[in-house]
Amino acid sequence: MTTAVSTSAAPHPRNPPAASITLLGMGAIGTLMAWHWRSQRLFCLSRSQQGCERRIQDQQGANHTLLLPHWDHAPTDWLVITTKAADTLNALRPLQPDLPRINNILLLQNGMGQQQQVAEWLSQFSQAPQLWVGISTEGAYRSSQQQVIWAGCGETCIGRWSEQDRIPAPALPNTRSVSDIHTRMRAKLAINAVINPMTAVLQCRNGELLSNADYSRQMTLLANEIQWLYQQLGWSLDFSLAQRAAEVAQATANNLSSSLQDVLNQRPTELNYITGFLLQQAQKHQLSLPHSEYWLQQLGERSRNE
Ligand SMILES: NC(=O)c1ccc[n+]([C@@H]2O[C@H](COP(=O)([O-])OP(=O)(O)OC[C@H]3O[C@@H](n4cnc5c(N)ncnc54)[C@H](OP(=O)(O)O)[C@@H]3O)[C@@H](O)[C@H]2O)c1
Incomplete structure (x- = not known):
């Protein structure tokens, strides 16, 4: 119709x-x-x-x-x-x-x-x-x-x-x-900052972050780092990010994240406004986020090599 x-x-x-x-x-x-x-x-x-x-x-x-x-x-x-x-x-x-x-x-x-x-x-x-x-x-x-x-x-x-x-x-x-849009936006940002850079670099569906033991281990490290940053910034997250990110990856197991879709379509990703934004916040407070930095750098390397 x-x-x-x-x-x-x-x-x-x-x-x-x-x-x-x-x-x-x-x-x-x-x-x-x-x-x-x-x-x-x-x-x-x-x-x-x-x-x-x-x-x-x-x-x-x-x-x-x-x-x-x-x-x-x-x-x-x-x-x-x-x-x-x-x-x-x-x-x-x-x-x-x-x-x-x-x-x-x-x-x-x-x-x-x-x-x-x-x-x-x-x-x-x-x-x-x-x-x-x-x-x-x-x-x-x-x-x-x-x-x-x-x-x-x-x-x-x-x-x-x-x-x-x-x-x-x-x-x-x-x-x-x-009335709590900022809390909601930060919660969404945290989950995106785990799933999006990893799926874009590894070029995998969301569910593979769980089914592949190595990816799952790396996802936990990244989630724990972001949860720690939020604590340092005084941004409340009333859930375990590692657990929530895993639940979201499970519920959307067959999906391609928006960042992976952008990579596959050779369009710029929004990761500078997700991971990049968190790195800027960390830098302002002299904090370091080695895992987030690693994934963003990998994406840069990948797009330069393509
Ligand atoms: N898609 C989803 O399911 C979804 C869900 C939740 C949130 N979001 C968020 O929503 C935002 C948009 O995502 P999307 O998937 O809708 O992206 P999209 O399909 O790429 O749409 C973006 C649109 O903006 C247009 N645009 C860019 N600059 C413009 C300008 N100067 N003047 C007029 N139009 C302009 C683009 O036009 P051209 O095509 O000509 O470049 C394109 O039509 C992103 O932040 C995304 O993360 C998306």
Whole structure:
């Protein structure tokens, strides 16, 4: 079954007024969120400065076409950024003249470092939007430039970037507004910092980190190192990272991590915003992370040799 959905349809009079959401980064997760938000007033910002047509295959295997007009620069409730972490500031900077017309910016990405960069950049402007950050356990991948496969159902949590500011999030459908987003982001970062660099270097599925005794031993060493770093930084992790990373690897045994997918597709990985970010934090406190450094270096070596 193929359904075409134009996202600018007028809301039903009984429904709450649709939010105006502008998506910057119409790749896998951007397209999936557009599908979830299809009853809202959606716009996109593409490199070509034109509207976007994307196809998404839902979990029942049905295909849908989404047509998003290019943002017309009218006031928007949300600018949602779903580029890879490294592209964030480059994508956002050209929008500086539009900042007074954007109420909220949501960074919906993995990794850390880019949020602080955006917060610092925004702090220069008197009429800056509110900054929100989010993490998602949804899974989607691109089978071609315009086709996205919704691979796994999950949850998207959002919260204010500024920890002092506890105002509740204005409604954003299909997301949960939480007050502990920083703790959640750090927990996700820790797990990614174990699974992603190892699977990218070893070029293995997540489950092999457990089934191969040598990989499993190395995974424990890496997890213990990151758990130790978090303790030194005063970042609370209320679980054993070695155990949680093993549980995640088991539950996703057949999956290729996003970093491995990037390596296989010869795209830059986000590891500078995962392992690299943790190494920067360690360096600031004169701490050393030999295992994390080893895996990041291995990836550098590998990409130089290819
Ligand atoms: N995919 C998932 O299941 C998933 C789940 C949770 C979190 N995440 C996180 O979500 C983020 C995005 O991941 P993804 O898998 O969706 O990546 P992706 O498929 O590569 O999508 C990124 C999109 O951003 C676009 N982009 C980059 N710079 C741009 C610019 N200056 N102007 C306009 N568009 C720009 C890219 O366009 P081009 O194609 O033209 O480069 C691409 O369409 C990452 O941080 C990822 O870790 C992903």
